[in-house]
Amino acid sequence: MMKTKRSLLHEYRSLFPILEEKIHLGNCSQSPQSTPVLAAIDEYLSNWRSVGMDWDFWMEGVEQAKASFARLINADPSEVAVAGSVSDAASMIASAFPLGNQRHVVTTVDEFPTVGQVWNAHARRGWLDVDFVSAADRIYTPSVFEPHITSQTGVLSVHHVGYYNGAKQDLNELASLAHEHHALLFVDAYQSMGTCVIDVQKTPIDILVSGNLKYLLGMPGIAFLYVRKEVAERLEPAMTGWFGRQNPFHFDAKNLDYAASAGRFNTGTPPVLAAFAARGGMDLIFDVGLERIERRIDELSAYAVQGVQARGLDLASPEDITLKGANTAIRVSNAHDVEVFLMEKSIIASARGDVIRLAPHFFSTEAELDRALDAICERNGQHRAH
Template identity: 40%
Template sequence: MAHLPEQYLQLFPILQTHTMLASCSQSALAEPVSRAIQDYHDSLLHRGTNWKEAIEKTESARNEFAKLIGAEPDEVAIVPSVSDALVSVASALSVFRKKHVVYTEMDFPAVSHVWQAQCDYHISVIPSIDGVMPLEQYETHISEETVLTCVPHVHYRDGYVQDIKAIAEISQRKGSLLFVDAYQSAGHIPIDVKEWGVDILAAGTRKYLLGIPGVAFLYVRKELADALKPKASAWFGRENGFDGAYAKDARRFQTGTPAFISIYAAAAALSLLNHIGVSYIRNHVKTICADACHYAAAKGLQLASAQGGVQPGMVAIRDERASETAELLKKKKVICAPRDEVIRLAPHFYNTKEDMRHAIDEIAVKMIDK
């Protein structure tokens, strides 16, 4: 971590007392983000209204997210959550005759919930093989009748990173649109929707994007957005807010007034990430995760992450009582994120190799005690 300026570490007060390794669930709160939240509060407390300022913050957040993923601002809609984004996308696909949708068993459960509620579609689930998703699986399960393929950029459970550009090539060749859930990647893995050929992408802010719940971003390729008419659309998705015409870009996927307090936080957080540079963050996270994987193995811990290929976006350790272990670690001021029978150690740019080793040491002690 020697190359990371000390000023960045000082932006996170929690790091003075805790080891924060839960970015796959909730990142540490930075001082600029905290100040932005306070600014929203103060503007209402002392001025009574902040509509114009809030709209300006909304556009700032939109611009910063577009920069983060290599998109144009008018290709980005602001929505309450990634689940809302997918519901809105599902409501807009009726313009196509195809009725087949595929998603993967690596997708977050909310993806399944959305599609299982869609009565008009034939749904297929792409199974993984030994914890990985070979490209051959997409070749097999995407057909010429597939209207949309849903994939996670990073598997929420163990950090497995997929080759989105290669998947996009397959889906395009088969005539399917591609929806990418980037909730577990945006903010610590570089994304270029144009270079990769992504049609639709969504990400929320509370994880690696350093924000808080209440806002997410939906990218829709410009040419595609103008062809879709989402049923989940309201006045923020209209041309001037008051008539019935859809907005002439991805904004048509917006509904009502957004959670401005979360917008303020997002604008500050995204600005910080773009200032540091996601490529730098990815290199740092890969380095400390690689060290942690070797260290955990040396301690006799079993990794849940699939080995080989792209370095996982986190370190996942098998533990039959993961939630119990996480609570014990919390008492030691080590914050991690259990999921099922896995302890997830999800670092960000503010973490060090020593942070990861300290957490692994504590987990190893708890495993012995059990």
């Protein structure tokens, strides 16, 4: 075990220059910049500088990023479309409603708010109906959803790992539930991609969305949408564009057609710069290896939970690490002030509502978690003294 930890630390930490100065536990929000990602961005910038206009090179970069995302989840690249954000990707799917006679969506109150906003906006237009379900412990088992699913339910929309406290859902169970009811499983995997293995051949997710700036080590401006081939070809999104057509370069403005497979979910000119960064980040993830990352994150996750409990802090995440992702959330008074206090100590953590989130990645150390937890205790002590 020690060997694994050492190899991860020594081999990869130097690729993230900021780690020399800061403790970066904000990976649930934005991961640190790495030299391979910077080099990938520079490929685009120097081509733009020297060649001027090189669509073929840009499109190749976007295709490579798409292929890397497909490889991450064991899908075919033709099953992946490019979006600007998870919000865009979710809107594309909602804009394909109703699905035949199925116009009902079941989702949770613990989705990232943008997903709820998208379902609600399309409900207001009369394209679908949506039910929001809640689970006291934020763990969504089939029995929580079952009473809400009807023969009209077209989509069960669930996050994999919750943005608030890192609660991790069992996607195999949820895929079975959705399919028993002839519904599709839509997964927002933004908080888990890059931290654990997701294999859409083994776990029959129908639709999966994620962006790249969190654990996938990229930057804002791009997200990917996976749609299983058989599903994609049943869907006709109203949110569309020339890159979603059979041949974008036919320049036929009068007719509507859709590309095969998930290609139909592409919209306009793709986010080329962010695609280069995304590919650089995903290549680094492949280089380290997702199984290794998952093991290391589980070790750090267990360490963080024990550290919270040993210090008498208020754990908002599940105690059982099999039920949680990388993020360990701690309830504090005035989470935003805690984030600022930590930042003053060169510790990057992320506040959401009443919690401060410590989100390590494969390059993080136990000592860094200790420093962050001690600083939270110090802030708590000061707060009580006032």
